[in-house]
Amino acid sequence: MNFKSKSLAVLSIPVVILLMTGLLFSQEEKNETEEKPRVLIEEIQITAKAPAEQPISTVSAITRETIDRSKARDLAEVAPLSAGVHVSEGQKAEANVNIRGLASSRITLMVDGIPIYEPYFGSFDLKSISATGIETIKVVKGASSVLYGPNTLGGVIDIITRRPYLNFFNLNCNYSENNTWFLSGSGAYRLKDFSIYSSVTWDRSDGFDWENQGNKTLREWSDHNRRHISTKLYYSPTDRSELMAEVQYTNSEYRIPPATDYFKQRYWYFRDWDKLNLNVGGLVPFARKGFIKLRSYLVHHYNVLNDYSGRDMETLRWQSTYKNSALGVSALGEYPLFPRNTLKFSFNSAFNRVNTQDDIGAEWERFQRDIYSWGIEDHITLSDQLKVIGGISLDLLKKDTGETKTSINPIIGLKFFPGEHLNLHLSYARKSRFPSMKSLYSSSSGNPDLVDEVGQSLELGASYNGIFSLSAALFHNVFTDMIQSYRGLDGYRDYQNIGKAVIRGFEIQAGKQFDLVDIQAAYTYLDSEEADLAMPLDYTPRHQVSIFVTVGKIEGFSLSIWGKGVSDSYARMGKEPPFDQLTIPSYFLLNATLEKSIGNHSVYLKISNALDAVYFSEPGFPATDRRISIGVNLRIQ
Numbered sequence: 359m360n361f362k363s364k365s366l367a368v369l370s371i372p373v374v375i376l377l378m379t380g381l382l383f384s385q386e387e388k389n390e391t392e393e394k395p396r397v398l399i400e401e402i403q404i405t406a407k408a409p410a411e412q413p414i415s416t417v418s419a420i421t422r423e424t425i426d427r428s429k430a431r432d433l434a435e436v437a438p439l440s441a442g443v444h445v446s447e448g449q450k451a452e453a454n455v456n457i458r459g460l461a462s463s464r465i466t467l468m469v470d471g472i473p474i475y476e477p478y479f480g481s482f483d484l485k486s487i488s489a490t491g492i493e494t495i496k497v498v499k500g501a502s503s504v505l506y507g508p509n510t511l512g513g514v515i516d517i518i519t520r521r522p523y524l525n526f527f528n529l530n531c532n533y534s535e536n537n538t539w540f541l542s543g544s545g546a547y548r549l550k551d552f553s554i555y556s557s558v559t560w561d562r563s564d565g566f567d568w569e570n571q572g573n574k575t576l577r578e579w580s581d582h583n584r585r586h587i588s589t590k591l592y593y594s595p596t597d598r599s600e601l602m603a604e605v606q607y608t609n610s611e612y613r614i615p616p617a618t619d620y621f622k623q624r625y626w627y628f629r630d631w632d633k634l635n636l637n638v639g640g641l642v643p644f645a646r647k648g649f650i651k652l653r654s655y656l657v658h659h660y661n662v663l664n665d666y667s668g669r670d671m672e673t674l675r676w677q678s679t680y681k682n683s684a685l686g687v688s689a690l691g692e693y694p695l696f697p698r699n700t701l702k703f704s705f706n707s708a709f710n711r712v713n714t715q716d717d718i719g720a721e722w723e724r725f726q727r728d729i730y731s732w733g734i735e736d737h738i739t740l741s742d743q744l745k746v747i748g749g750i751s752l753d754l755l756k757k758d759t760g761e762t763k764t765s766i767n768p769i770i771g772l773k774f775f776p777g778e779h780l781n782l783h784l785s786y787a788r789k790s791r792f793p794s795m796k797s798l799y800s801s802s803s804g805n806p807d808l809v810d811e812v813g814q815s816l817e818l819g820a821s822y823n824g825i826f827s828l829s830a831a832l833f834h835n836v837f838t839d840m841i842q843s844y845r846g847l848d849g850y851r852d853y854q855n856i857g858k859a860v861i862r863g864f865e866i867q868a869g870k871q872f873d874l875v876d877i878q879a880a881y882t883y884l885d886s887e888e889a890d891l892a893m894p895l896d897y898t899p900r901h902q903v904s905i906f907v908t909v910g911k912i913e914g915f916s917l918s919i920w921g922k923g924v925s926d927s928y929a930r931m932g933k934e935p936p937f938d939q940l941t942i943p944s945y946f947l948l949n950a951t952l953e954k955s956i957g958n959h960s961v962y963l964k965i966s967n968a969l970d971a972v973y974f975s976e977p978g979f980p981a982t983d984r985r986i987s988i989g990v991n992l993r994i995q
Contacts (some may be wrong), residue, residue: 361685361709361711362403363681365516365656365685365936369636369638369654369655369656370654373973375502377530377659378597381644382892385527388894389549389557389616395785396522396565398641399471399517399600399640399651399653400470400471400518400519400521400639401471401516401518401774401984402468402471402503402505402506402690403954407519409910410695410929412788413951414500414501414747414769414771414772414773414783414785414817415498415500415501415502415503415771415783415785415817415930416498416499416500416560416699416774416817416819416829416831416833416865417497417498418441418442418443418496418497418499418714418867418880419441419494419495419496419497420436420439420440420494420495420497421493421494422493422494422520422885424439424906425489425793427908427916427918427951427953428918428920428949428951429487429532429962429964429987429989430489430560430952431488431532431540431561431859432453432485432486432488432489432561432617432706433442433453433485433486433487433488433489433492433495433515433517433750433947434447434484435486435489435689436489436492437455437484437495437497437515437813437898438496438922439904439906439920439922440490440495440497441865441867441880441881441882441902442457442458442497442499442865442880442882442884442902443455443456443457443497444456444457444897444898444899444902444924444972444975445792445955445975446897446975446976447486447976447979447981448587448844448975448976448977448978448979449614449621449978449979450614450626451489451548451582451612451614451615451977452483452484452485453482453483453484453485454483455484455498455515456700456834456897456898457497457512457513457515457519458499458513458833458861458862458863458865458882458884459835459854459884459886459895459898460511460512460513460861461512461897462481462482462483462608463479463480463481463791463794463808464509464511464512464516464744464791464811465510465511465512465513465515465707466506466507466509466510466513466515467482467487467514467515467517468514468515468517468518469519469604469635469856470517470518470637470639470961471637471651471653471688471690471707472606472635472637472653472655472657472686473507473657473684473749474487474635474657475657475684476659476680476682477626477659477682477683477684477711477712477795478639478680478682478712478714478725478794478795479794479795479796480509480794480795480796480797481794482710485584485947486584486608486610486631486633487517488542488557488559488561488586488588488608490530490542490544490557490559490586491519491520491557491588491786492517492518492519492520492744493518493519493520494517494518494523495515495516495517495518496514496516496518497513497514497515497516497944498514498515498516499513499831499833499865500783500785500815500817500819500831500833501700501769501771501815501817501958502514502750502787502789503733503734503735503769503788503984504704504733504734504749504750504767504769505690505702505704505733505735506560506733506790507688507704507706507733507751508706508729508731508751508753508765508791508915509729509753509754509790509791509792510789511790511791511811511813511837512813518738519555519588519604520544520546520555520557521546521553521555521590521592522546522547522548522554522555522590522592523546523548523562524546524548524995525546525547525548525954526545526546526993526994526995527543527545527993527994528542528543528544528545528546528993528994529542529543529991529992529993530542530543530752530989530990530991530992531896531989531990531991532964532988532989533987533988533989534563534985534986534987534988535563535985535986536563536566536567536576536707537563537564538562538563538564538985539560539561539562539563539985540559540560540561540685540987541559542557542558542559542560543558543559543722544556544557544558545558545871547559547917551593551594551750552591552592552593553591553592553593553594554590554591554592555589555590556587556588556589556590557586557587557588558586558587558588559585559586559587559651559858560584561582561583561584561585561586562582562584563580563581563582563892564576564581565577565578565579565580566580566982566983567754567982567985568972568980568981568982568983568984568985569980570618570971570980573761575927575981576615576944577615577980577982578615578629578669578670579615579616579625580613580627581612582610582613583610583611583612583613584608584609584610584612585608585610586606586607586608586609587606587607588604588605588606588607589603589604589605589606590602590603591603596643598641598642598643598716599640599641599642599643600640600641600729601638601639601640601641602637602639603637603638604636604638604639605634605635605636605637606624606633606634606635606637606852607632607634607635608628608631608633608634609630609631609632609634610628610631610632611627611628611629611630611631612627612628613625613626613627613628614626614627614628615979616669617978617979618978618979618980619665619813619977619978620931620977620978621729621977621978622942624665625665625666625667625668625669625671626663626664626665626666627663627664627666627671628661628662628663628664629662629663629664629677630660630662630912631660631661632660632661633657633658633659633660634656634657634658634660635655635657635953636655636656636657637653637655637807637960638652638653638654638655639651639653639654639872640652640653641662643694644691644693644725645693646801647693647694648691648692648693648694648747649688649691649692650689650690650691651685651691652688652689653687653688653689653690654686654687654688654725655682655684655685655686655687656684656685657683657684658681658682658683659680659681659682659683659857660679660680660681661680662677662678662679663677663678663679663680663681664677665677665678666726667740676716676717676718677717678714678715678716678717679714680713680714680717681713681714682707682710682711682713682714683701683711684707684708684710684711685708685709685711686707686708686709687707687936687946688704688706688707689704689705690702690703690704691703691704698739698740699736699737699738699739700736700737701734701735701736701737702734702735702736702737702749703733703734703735703984704731704732704733704734705730705731705732705733706729706730706731706733707728707730707731708728708729709726709728709730710725710726710727710728710729710795711724711725711726712724712725712726712795714929714982716801716979720852722973723737723763723799725758725795725799725987726758727755727756727757727758727795728755728756729753729754729755729756729792730754730756730976731751731752731753731754731907732751732752733749733751734749734750734751735747735748735749735751735769736749738746742775743774743775743776744772744773744774744775745772745774745775746771746772746773746901747769747770747771747772747773747774748769748770748771749768749769749770750765750766750767750768750769751763751766751769752764752766752917753766753790755792763792763810765790765792765810765812766786767787767789767790767990768787768788769785769786769787769788770785770786770787771783771784771785771786772784772785778824779822779823779824780820780822781820781821781822781902782818782820782821783817783819783820783953784817784818785815785816785819786814786815786816786817787814788812788813788814789812789813789815790810790811790812790813791810791811791812791813791841792810792972793809793810793811793841793853795982797841797843797853802854803843803852803853805852805853805854808838808841808853808854808855809839809853809855811838811839811840811841812835812837812838812839813835813836813838814835814836814842815831815834815835816834816835817831817832817833817834818831818832818833818849819831819832821831825870826868827865827867827868827869827870828867828868828869829866829867829868830864830865830866831863831864832861832863833859833861833863833865833867834860834862835862835863836859836860836936837856837857837858837859837860837861838857838858838859839855839857840855840856840859840888841853841854842854842856842888842896846870848861854984856888856890856891858888858890858891859886859887859888859889859895860885860886860887860889860891861886861895862884862885862886863882863883863885864883865880865881865882865883865884866880866881866882867879867880868880872912874911874912875907875908875909876906876907877904877905877906877907878906878907879903879904879906880902880903880904880905881901881902881903881904882901882902883900883901884898884899884900884901884902885900886898891937891983893928893930893937893939894927894928896927896928896958897927897928897929897975898927898928899924899925899926899927899944899974900922900925900926900927901923901924901925902922902924902925903920903921903922903923904920904921904923905920905921906918906919906920907919907920907930910953911955914954914955914956915953915954915955916950916952916953916955917950917951918950918953919947919948919949919950919952920945920949921948921949922946922947922950923944923945923946924944924945924946925944926942926943927941928940928941928942929942929977930943942974942975942976943973945971945973946969946971947966947967947969947971948967948968948969949964949965949966949967949968950964950965951965952962952969958992958993958994958995959990959992959993960990960991961988961989961990961991962988962989962990962991963986963987963988964986964987964988964989965984965985965986966982966984966985966986966987967981967982967983967984967985968984969984970983970984
């Protein structure tokens, strides 16, 4: 069976099973009078609707209200609002995320229950996820559930997009300097058992300004043009069954600013950067008391990268093409064995196919690998004050050579509720990550001798939700055979397993809501070390602080101010010791929005980098200076 035929077969699985099983109970369940809570098909943790209910991990939540207040365009502008999350941008103009010292390649990004990543590189670009359709974001740190599947070494960013609860239409238009436009439209409609939600965004700009030797100037090759469309269709025959089909398509073109320092200048232009997501899911009752969620998906990337000899784009040196796909199917179940004992189980599989061409007319290189994961968790409530969670997963990697690798990852934790508003947790987890295909097979930097990364995390946390909110966590993570990529001055990376790395620290989040003022603040301390070299890990600031304050509404006006500060971090250069270590200076970014509501509509003013900080998050790639934008938001409901 070829890949296209397999894709059609896999995507049809939830539909067939739902029609064969869930609908058989439709009439019987419609006659039941017992009121049952609504289960979201998009969520991985079936019963976990809020951070306080997450059993043994620290979770930071970002709500739709916060996204609306920040007027964010994409996930790159939203993610830094979470404690312990650091976003940087560098060589490929991609927004890279770092959670408690671990970068994008070690983090699982999930949108409506499906993992989003580029199969060859094993990572993702936060700017490719539009903020328009996001309902909630959960950043799961520490001991993440085995139900999320493989390769969750550094945590999980779990995104749930908006559902069509009510009929509405929303239009947002934003303009700022350098002919920068952001337009988005979204709407939902319900008709009996059917409902639909759609969104469209257009984000384009001639580039951004930066401070060059005291002068404000347009950053060359910083222009972009991105378009995104998303549609979700639901059919809910009963209160306990649902079928969902979703399509998301992103079409982009953008140039990549050449390095200003340290690295050789490269003139790269993504003529095409396209991503297609197809997602079909079903929710069916299981033995009357339980649930099973079925999901199949296809994520296809089509990228064409041009390399030019100079900024004039007259001479094309080479053109590389990527046609890479991830096809997957998963099942997630929950069943109450006893009144105080709930069993959860999961199966995840992903079939990755990579087709790359280094230049026009060159031979295509083809790689493939399959990943499987089986997980089981038992949630036991010993008393009203004590809960125990234990689980284990088996992850399996099958290479195209026929070689297989397996990894067993256990998790265990305690949740203690000493008072009505207070809870504590203690957790331990072992996580592993298979090397990416690029790190193994790249002709310029691949290392076929790489072995799996293994991490062990220990966390003690507490939270209070009463007249104010307060949470804190102490964590200690040890990694063996950690894969590091060392960048040479030519811009290319070399991948190596390092012996041992340690990341330890603590995190505090606090919040208080008054009549007109809402204040949220967080601080994260990270002490990271590559033990063999006694050096801190790259792009890992020791201190991070964030704050979000909202005032309003007063006479229809509301004001939101938020900021993020990070201390110095470091980046190593060279492909072997002794390394040159570059310092990334500390910086603080302050942003604000002032919004005036007029009925259901509003106009607003947004200031990004209000203090006009001069900074960079990766060496050689300076960031934008102060940017002021104006916008209008129209809503019909």
